[in-house]
Amino acid sequence: MLFRSNPLKTFQRALGRHKVLTSPEDLLTYSYDVSSERSTPEMVVLAEAADDIIQSVKFARDEGYRITPRGGGTGMSGGSVPLRQGMVLCTERMNDILGIDEENKTALVEPGVITATVQDEAAKVGLFYPPDPSSHKISSIGGNVAENAGGLRCVKYGTTKHYVQGLEFVSARGELCYTGILDSKNSIPDLTPLLVGSEGTLGIITKISLRLIDTPEARGTLRIFFTSMDYASNSVAEIMAAGILPSVCELMDKAVLDAITAYTGTQLPNNTEALLLIEVDGNREEIKGRVAEIESICNNRQAIEIASTENLEEAEQLWTLRRSISPSLSRLASGKMNEDVSVPRSRIPDLLNEVRRISQRYDLPIPCYGHAGDGNIHVNVMYDADDTLQHQRSLQAIEEVFKEVVRLDGSLSGEHGIGIVKREFMRLQMESAELDTLRKIKESFDPDGIFNPGKIIPEG
Numbered sequence: 001m002l003f004r005s006n007p008l009k010t011f012q013r014a015l016g017r018h019k020v021l022t023s024p025e026d027l028l029t030y031s032y033d034v035s036s037e038r039s040t041p042e043m044v045v046l047a048e049a050a051d052d053i054i055q056s057v058k059f060a061r062d063e064g065y066r067i068t069p070r071g072g073g074t075g076m077s078g079g080s081v082p083l084r085q086g087m088v089l090c091t092e093r094m095n096d097i098l099g100i101d102e103e104n105k106t107a108l109v110e111p112g113v114i115t116a117t118v119q120d121e122a123a124k125v126g127l128f129y130p131p132d133p134s135s136h137k138i139s140s141i142g143g144n145v146a147e148n149a150g151g152l153r154c155v156k157y158g159t160t161k162h163y164v165q166g167l168e169f170v171s172a173r174g175e176l177c178y179t180g181i182l183d184s185k186n187s188i189p190d191l192t193p194l195l196v197g198s199e200g201t202l203g204i205i206t207k208i209s210l211r212l213i214d215t216p217e218a219r220g221t222l223r224i225f226f227t228s229m230d231y232a233s234n235s236v237a238e239i240m241a242a243g244i245l246p247s248v249c250e251l252m253d254k255a256v257l258d259a260i261t262a263y264t265g266t267q268l269p270n271n272t273e274a275l276l277l278i279e280v281d282g283n284r285e286e287i288k289g290r291v292a293e294i295e296s297i298c299n300n301r302q303a304i305e306i307a308s309t310e311n312l313e314e315a316e317q318l319w320t321l322r323r324s325i326s327p328s329l330s331r332l333a334s335g336k337m338n339e340d341v342s343v344p345r346s347r348i349p350d351l352l353n354e355v356r357r358i359s360q361r362y363d364l365p366i367p368c369y370g371h372a373g374d375g376n377i378h379v380n381v382m383y384d385a386d387d388t389l390q391h392q393r394s395l396q397a398i399e400e401v402f403k404e405v406v407r408l409d410g411s412l413s414g415e416h417g418i419g420i421v422k423r424e425f426m427r428l429q430m431e432s433a434e435l436d437t438l439r440k441i442k443e444s445f446d447p448d449g450i451f452n453p454g455k456i457i458p459e460g
């Protein structure tokens with residue numbers, strides 16, 4: 001009698017047992033990210049080199065498994081959740097910085113390197129990697145590239161895509177491919193922009209070449225309290241109109257500030273309705289002038305209190321309220337939908353006014369904060385996770401927020417990606433011809449749909 005050996009066991013033996021996990025506890029560990037989506041894979045591969053990924057893709061193709069790539073699992077849109085089970089392919093062990101070229105100001109890194117490590121290693125040689133998602137101490141650079149991660153400094157420095165020069169990735173056929181400028185290769189036309197932000201649906205990134213820049217000489221930080229959201233938003237517009245480009249421009253509304261005071265006990269100035277945290281960077285001489293100019297603009301807009309410093313330790317104090325947002329909001333309710341919508345900067349007041357109305361209509365707190373400089377606002381619908389009716393109301397409230405965002409010429413996601421959680425809303429934002437184009441791009445990279453199925457593009 002002929003026995004067919006178990007293909008999974010054969011694969012496990014070939015790759016190494018320590019790299020292919022199948023125990024229920026291990027599978028559970030890789031079944032979620034920071035969204036509320038959950039789905040347990042059938043196996044987890046902890047790749048240590050591109051060759052492990054090539055072998056995994058070939059095995060998955062032969063045996064009909066789907067593959068969900070995963071970095072640090074900090075995504076907020078369900079991107080690394082294996083919706084159709086199959087294999088989670090995690091790059092967390094591919095975490096070497098392969099080199100920093102000081103002369104050409106580039107870094108060549110593996111996808112599993114933690115974002116903060118890239119920043120720290122660049123800083124050691126006087127260079128600067130600006131993209132700074134708040135998750136920088138836990139997210140991987142591969143995940144940042146796949147999501148085109150943004151962060152606090154986007155307003156001046158742009159998002160991850162502005163720093164990716166080239167990529168190595170494993171295709172759905174299990175072949176190693178290159179884009180852009182990588183090592184000694186220079187591929188034209190450059191497919192890098194298609195891969196960046198593709199959320200693991202087109203290929204598995206195995207090497208990244210990053211552009212670095214010179215570290216700014218100095219930094220000025222300002223914390224400004226306002227009596228109204230309009231004064232705060234208008235101050236931002238005026239600062240920009242004056243030709244000042246802040247490196248950070250964070251806005252917090254009254255509901256966020258109330259949550260922070262309730263959690264931390266911090267006393268805010270009377271009548272505070274909004275807060276701006278602004279940073280400017282550049283050479284030392286310029287900074288003083290810019291800080292003074294921002295102070296003057298905000299004073300003319302009825303600022304209640306302004307604190308500013310060019311001392312980095314004092315600046316940390318001014319950041320305390322901003323850094324308290326997450327723990328403070330998590331005390332407000334057991335459920336939170338944090339949607340990172342984006343609207344043109346001038347439409348922020350319109351968005352926030354409508355969110356206030358939605359909050360009243362659905363009787364749910366919706367604190368908002370975000371990167372005012374580039375219109376990327378985090379809208380947080382808070383609800384009781386054990387209350388089904390509240391959960392339903394929060395979904396309806398979010399849909400209304402998305403409709404308003406599209407009406408204001410904005411985008412459903414400023415940085416967290418579409419993943420599963422915003423997939424069905426893509427029709428609000430894209431025409432069917434545009435969605436068809438996305439489908440065709442996906443099909444040309446991945447004709448059998450093995451990479452990250454069920455993400456980004458709505459079905460049908």
Ligand SMILES: Cc1cc2nc3c(=O)[nH]c(=O)nc-3n(C[C@H](O)[C@H](O)[C@H](O)COP(=O)(O)OP(=O)(O)OC[C@H]3O[C@@H](n4cnc5c(N)ncnc54)[C@H](O)[C@@H]3O)c2cc1C
Binds near residue numbers: 069076152
């Ligand atoms: C506290 C907190 C704060 C956050 N703040 C920000 C913020 O300021 N800005 C921001 O943009 N995001 C933020 N995020 C969201 C998240 O950190 C980012 O989306 C980040 O880029 C995800 O990286 P990751 O390594 O965790 O990726 P994962 O969550 O593991 O995966 C994210 C997506 O990338 C794909 N992927 C991962 N690795 C690869 C690879 N090697 N090849 C191909 N595809 C891959 C996955 O399939 C998935 O679709 C925050 C998250 C948390 C928890």
